Amino acid sequence: MTKYGRQLGIGPTDNTSNERTPRNKLNLIPEAARKSFVPYAPGIHGINLAEADMTRIAPGRPRASGEAIKVSGKLMDEYGRPIKNALIEIWNANQHGGYTHDEDHSGLPIDQNFLGIGRTLSNSDGNYEFWTIKPGAYLARPDIGRWRPPHIHVSIIGGSSRLISQMYFPNDPHNDKDPMRILMGDNFKANIGKKYNVTANDFDCGYNFDIIIGGKNPTFFENDIT
């Protein structure tokens, strides 16, 4: 007998979401098959520490234009246990809202000193940090005047954890009309970075963004908490 899980929501005014969101409820996985769904990416993370500083394309090159910010936080499972040595991939638009991706045809200005792509690892306590330029908002649907609020994309791969999400900024006027934010409802606050002061004089401020990966996957092969 089929048992159902979540019904994924369609992001309002998002054409791609309408075209690609499954209409049927997700199926629950029977216990006998559950283990095979736990992702496991082999540890292949050879990264350069400088990749965490996205404010420069390479050390010694000019600083990208815009507001330089630090983002830091802790990767955890639902029980607060740290997710160690996980690969965190980061990508975000420049201060004008433009990406260096060759499929971004928005025509927004490109900053020659900003790649907008970085990587870092969480440490043995689950903590991570990176530095970037605060992204600009951009007009995603000119036909209806809908903007995408400033956001930083993050992808987490570590052990049996897998998450792709976005960090948003507090009190941005475009936040509340964002299609995916609408689907998050009140829980949207979990995806907003909390602003803090940075004492280093070459950064304008920092944002704390703790990332909590839900479900059974992150600690499937560790001791169960019962």
Add this chain to the structure above:
Amino acid sequence: MTHSNKEINRLTPTNEDTVGPYYPPSLCENNSMDMTSIRSGIVFKPLGEKITIKGCVKDIDGKLSNGCLLEFWQPNSQGVYYRADTESHEMVDPWFTGYTRHRTKDGNFSLTTIKPGTADGRAPNITVTIFSDGIMRVVTQLFFADEKSNRDDPLLLSIPEELRERLMINKISDHKYEIEIIMAGKNETPFFDDLLS
């Protein structure tokens, strides 16, 4: 501790969000869609039948879904997954990790791999995770249409019979297979919930 206390003591998970249209392809450039060749320039190859699966991801209108990030994992030909709990298993194939990922520019993909063995009482299958603009992460498992063990597989048995064929990889000639994944609408591929399960 009661069940309700356990619920209260949990942290609120960060919401999954769409990958968007601009996932940087360079982040996967160390991954290859040929899982039979994880190291180049050596004579060792993984055990088992080398196969190629041509596939595509389509939307509700039957159009290709461009820019999807696809992730695949599977056991080796002996039915053993390479992962945290099996790293020292004697049947782990040192030349096969069973994991890769790929950003498809146009919605098509071609995966070269080893036909998976039978693991833990399961019919041979490949797990697929799809990240795409406009949606949160979805996962499913793909099976081989010509496998007798499909009739006893607990995952296939958990969904209505008429939906099972939508998870089948079909053989088109020796060692060559194909699959169409349909994200939404008519003939929608069944997807599974690994957050609530």
